[in-house]
Structure formats: structure tokens, C-alpha cells
Amino acid sequence: MKAAFVGKPGPVEEIRFGELPDPVPALGEVLVDVVVSTVNPVDTFVRNGMWPVPGPWPLVLGRDFVGHVVDAANGFAAGETVWGNSLGHGGRQGAAAERVAVAADRLYRLPAGVDPFDAVAVLHPATTAYLALFTHGGLRAGQTVLVVGGGGNVGTALIELAAAAGARVVATASAADLGHCLSRGADVALDYRRTDLPDGIDLFVDTSGTNDLETAVAHLSFRGRIVLLAGPRSRPVLPAGELYLNDQSVVGFVISRATAAELADAAAALNERFAAGGLRPRVVERVPLAEAADAHGRMERGELHGRRIVLVVRNVADPVDS
Ligand SMILES: NC(=O)c1ccc[n+]([C@@H]2O[C@H](COP(=O)([O-])OP(=O)(O)OC[C@H]3O[C@@H](n4cnc5c(N)ncnc54)[C@H](OP(=O)(O)O)[C@@H]3O)[C@@H](O)[C@H]2O)c1
Structure with missing residues (x-):
């Protein structure tokens, strides 16, 4: 699969875009095809080492994603649209990749009709x-x-x-x-x-x-x-x-430092607002996953002024490989 990752903490130049092995879901995890991810200030802190993480290395960057469940597992059905916001730290691989394996208690269903681009921009x-x-x-x-x-x-x-x-x-x-x-x-x-x-x-x-x-x-x-x-x-x-x-x-x-239970509590509240048509982002810019390094650089240099970057991992219309 394609991913944006670093071999070790460092400057933007450490970011590679290329092939990594597909994740293999462990017990309690769900395999997800990612549609969109984001770049948050904290993603730059993880990448440059200001917020130290234990790996695994190479480390895929990014916390947030919206995607589709690949295979039914742990209460999730194949094809369900789901989201998460706690990858890429705490020993977990990141979200800026075509596929992620996510613990079921850190994975939430996106209410029907919510635009994945809008949603992913406001998760963090x-x-x-x-x-x-x-x-x-x-x-x-x-x-x-x-x-x-x-x-x-x-x-x-x-x-x-x-x-x-x-x-x-x-x-x-x-x-x-x-x-x-x-x-x-x-x-x-x-x-x-x-x-x-x-x-x-x-x-x-x-x-x-x-x-x-x-x-x-x-x-x-x-x-x-x-x-x-x-x-x-x-x-x-x-x-x-x-x-x-x-x-x-x-x-x-x-x-x-939020626990999985605290994040799930927040996710339920976010989903309630999403379903009611709320929590829309202000300014969103769509950027291909291949340009994650450029997006990190712009965020780190303070050039975004509140503009949210959405990393487009695959076009929504694209068929999902399985
Ligand atoms: N603790 C956490 O877990 C956590 C999580 C996420 C984010 N954060 C942090 O939260 C901060 C905000 O993030 P964000 O994404 O909301 O950033 P943002 O979109 O850039 O918003 C910051 C806002 O603050 C305004 N501002 C600047 N100086 C101000 C002042 N003196 N009084 C009132 N408003 C002022 C800015 O307005 P102007 O553009 O007009 O200056 C801007 O609208 C960042 O430092 C981020 O790292 C912390």
C-alpha cells in the first residue's frame, strides 16, 4: 500500500511517500481502506520528535481518517463508512496510508450523508x-x-x-x-x-x-x-x-493522552452533531496523499492560517481494492 511515513523523527525531509506492507489486523482490530486523512499541528510534533512516540518504525504519519471497512470484524460490517482519530501515536501506526488496522474501540461509524472531506477536517x-x-x-x-x-x-x-x-x-x-x-x-x-x-x-x-x-x-x-x-x-x-x-x-x-473511552464518548457527541448537519469546517484544501510532506512544511511554517488540509488517499468514486 502507499503511505506517508518517516524512518525516524526529524524534519519534513524525513517524510517518504511510497510502498509499505499492508497492515494485518490483530485480534480486536478492523481493517479499513482509507479515503481521506488530515494534517494537524500535533502530526508535525510527532514527526519532528517534539511529541515522542515509541514507533513502530517506519512510522506512518497522521491521526485522523475516514474510510471503509474491508472485511467484517468485531461488530463492523464490510463496506461501512467509519472514522478514527487516534492513530499514529501511542504505538499505533498512522492514518496517512491506503490501509489501516484500527482497534474496534477506537473506530466509529460515520452517520449517513456526511461528507468524508468535511468530517475528517473537523475530527481533531x-x-x-x-x-x-x-x-x-x-x-x-x-x-x-x-x-x-x-x-x-x-x-x-x-x-x-x-x-x-x-x-x-x-x-x-x-x-x-x-x-x-x-x-x-x-x-x-x-x-x-x-x-x-x-x-x-x-x-x-x-x-x-x-x-x-x-x-x-x-x-x-x-x-x-x-x-x-x-x-x-x-x-x-x-x-x-x-x-x-x-x-x-x-x-x-x-x-x-485521552483514553479510548474518553475518545469514544467524544465520538458519540461528534456523530450526533454530524447527523444534525453540524460541525462543518471553515476552509478546506484537498491535497493528494503524495504531497503530505509539503502539507507538513506549510503547517510547520505557520502558512495555513486555520485552513484545514485534507489528504486525499483515494477518490471516493475509485473502486476499493480488496
Ligand atoms: N491540547 C490539545 O489537545 C490540542 C488539540 C488541538 C489543538 N490544540 C492547539 O490549539 C490551538 C488552536 O488550534 P486551532 O486549530 O483552532 O488553530 P487556528 O484555527 O489557527 O485558531 C486559532 C485562532 O486564535 C485566534 N487568535 C489569535 N490570537 C488571539 C487572541 N489574542 N485572542 C483571541 N483569539 C486569538 C486566531 O485569530 P486570527 O487568525 O485572527 O489571529 C485564530 O482564529 C493550537 O495551538 C493547537 O496546537 C491543542
């Missing part, structure tokens, strides 16, 4: 958003969430998932993105250059990586939470007294 940001809001942020209906960076991929999904759960959503974004935030369900959208944030924030999530905890704590409610998910090099000042005297908390999380 939307799963991140779900885990931030609910798994780590404890958001409940009626609470207020502040989304910093509502125009971005994670921010857009945060707005939509929080609004769908009955939360009140305040988003900050660039002036050009305020309408977008409102269209995805934000109750209030504020230019991020403004400083007059509302009080009574139950959950504060900053996707920009600014992590201004002095501002966050100043506007947090009693027992409010701050979820940190971006800005690995930020060194914010934390008003500790205000925080603990109001039962508030700060929690960090990274999707790479």
Missing part, C-alpha cells in the same frame, strides 16, 4: 473541543463559557458544541470573525482586542495560547474553571489567592 479540533468543554471543563447547560479564539478550528467547535449543550457562549475573535462566531451559536462575540469581558464566566478556554490567567481569573465565577490546551511556552501569572479563595481551578489537557 472538534474532539479537542468536546474534551475541553465536558471531560475536563465540566460544562453544564445554563453555564457561561468564554471561548478565546472563536474564529479558529478548535474555537469554532467549542462554540458549536457548547451552544448545542445549552451553555451561554461568549467568544472573542478578530473583528472579521465575529459574524462567524455568532453564526455557529455564540450568544456574544467580542473583538479580542477589547478588554471588557463579562463577569460570571464558569469555564474559560483559550485556543490562542495567550493564557492570560490574570484576566481569566478576574472574570471567573465561584467554582469557575480554566482549561489550558494551547501555548506550550507561555508562562502566565496566576492570581493564586483569588483562585483558591473562590474554589476555582486550572486544568491542562492534551488530546494525545
